[in-house]
Amino acid sequence: MATLTSSLFLLLSSSFLLTFFVNAYSTTNNTTQLLSNYIHKTPKNNKPHLNTIDSCRRAQTKWAANPHALADCSIGFGKDSIGGKHGKLYIVTDPSDDAVNPRKGTLRYGAIQREPLWIMFKRDMVIRLENELIVNSYKSIDGRGARVVISNGPCITIQGVSNVIIHGIRIHDCKPGKAGLVRSSPDHVGHRQGSDGDGISIFSSSNIWVDHCFFARCADGLIDIIHASTAITISNNYFTQHDKVMLLGHNDQYTADKIMRVTIAFNRFASGLTERMPRVRFGYAHVVNNRYDEWKMYAIGGSSNPTILSEGNYYIAPNDDNAKQITKREAKQSWKNWKWRSTKDVFENGAYFVPSGYGSCAPNYSYTQSFNAVRANLVPAITLNAGPLSCVVGRAC
Template sequence: MAISTSLLSLSCFLLPIVLSLVNVYAKENYYYNTKTPVLNEIDSCWRTKTNWASNRKALANCAIGFGKDAIGGKYGAIYIVTDSSDDPENPKQGTLRYGAIQTKPLWIIFQRDMVIALKNELIMNSYKTIDGRGVKVEIGNGPCITIQGVSHVIIHGIRIHDCKPSKAGLVRSTPDHVGHRQGSDGDAISIFASSNIWIDHCFLASCSDGLIDIIHASTAITISNNYFTQHDKVMLLGHNDGYTADKVMKVTIVFNRFASGLTERMPRVRFGYAHVANNKYDEWKMYAIGGSSNPTILSEGNFFIAPNDHNAKQITKRESKGNWKSWKWRSSKDAFSNGAYFIPSGYGSCAPNYTPSQSFVAVPAYMVPAITLNAGPLSCYVGRAC
């Protein structure tokens, strides 16, 4: 009788564990081994459609978060890049720069695969989409993209890497204006005093400065489905600790893959608000999410894998003089692996104040490896779903 009682007690103890393991296996078996990709909310809006190539502008309806209203060139003509050359002062028709500086809305696509080595920073004008679907487009080994003082820009499906600082010189920003630029810092994408911006399904790596910088009161921005790798200071939100105008900044960072070889700033935030949701973090060398000057950060449903370095397990880093405990930094429904841990702070709600159209529900963290599996540029073929 004593043995039977012991076995019964042991079975009652083990049953929940066994059921939990079965549940985990079932989830992993479904989300990793299914032949059908598990799509996130943005991708499910357009990737299953076989007519994406003839209905490219439907992509503009698919953003979520603070950059939801970015329409890019939705109401403009299709402009086809046929020439990979670059002339910063007098760009030729058919080049990327010629399309990017036009004052009218344009949806910019590419005739074929191409590598574009810009001779100076590419200055974007408002109401532009750069759409790399269906081809392989690389921008690198020179200055890269500047989004300054404009609105409604979408950049999708572009590989941006090895960006270098530019020298001072003349750069055309509209068909009617050539200005003297002081030189860019070597960012992959610099967003300066701009709004309604959406960066989606891009590959970003190995640049001289940041991969994405969002500064000078830029706001209404979504960074989604991108693949970041091999870089030090990944993403900066906020100009400096004295630039209080960045309090208006609202950024959604969602469905991205922060892959190997990254050191810090995924993101680093000043003053503004960042909703960091459903991203996969494959280790980091210093920290993942940081900030200064009392930003508000909600980390929701992310999948964090800490590095093996026992000195770098902490996800968060605050740069302050000891007053950070009132800052609203929260972790909600995140998954932590290999000893990763998040230090929260502050009181009261820090939920994103989304409009109904911007709002979305973060998926459970265990789904994040599956829904970020296709982060970065996609292989899209005409007549097939991407």
């Protein structure tokens, strides 16, 4: 009798937990049923596992006491982006900005330091930069615990550096920078030509991770990755209301971009976007488990023979019959041998992907970089938290 009672208790408990899990993540398009059938068991804890990054992050219940642990959660080509993991905590207390002589307590003062720093914010703030913010190596800009907005001025430049993490920041309405002096380190002020008005410009840099940010309405691109930048992950971001979203590769003559390796995962490409999600030249892009809520021209494009693997994405085409195609190639000669593949994607409202090329298109991640893509039908659920998170001290975030 005791054994029967115990078995019944375990059965009821399991049923309750599964129901709780399904209700917490359920969305439209039959995702509830899919989630009830999908449990990925990890060797350690046998818990449901969907968004690899968020599963790691949510396990860090004392995130405010040890924010540096976030650096362990990246995946893909940007996995080794440690940011300021081995540095001190720097708290931004002052939203003002001076491009040449930044005051201690401002974002720019922390971003230009030579030593590793984990940068966080004392309170909610809106930062209007005087000129482009040049971020030095081994920096994390972490917006957890505050509502941090960078807008209505020049925005972020990551140039000639490595190991930068940008997490949980709202970036919108970025303007071109003006020609003039800008400080890039405590002991160097240089004359800048003026930035283009990108949300984040990644130029000749490596080991970069941009996660859980919001992007909209910038003068140029939302994110540009150019001039032989590589080892980059763009994940869990929310993109909206913009034309040319994300450029990978400088131009059709800049062959040094062949080294570029970028992972684009778990992002929400939301309403009001036109093209370049992303647009790729020469290098390699693994576009995996993203949600596309329509586009005005195309979603994924490129030129100069890039390699693109579209895996487990959820594509919803616009109602325009002339814009159902996901892909766009710009080529003076035949593109038939370019390796562009779609695997395990879901296509809604007439969306379709035109593949090309032969042979393997796998990302060839190292053991530490690799992760499992989830079924595309689950993407609406795992991208629900794309964009900055509402993190409260003392609670899992």
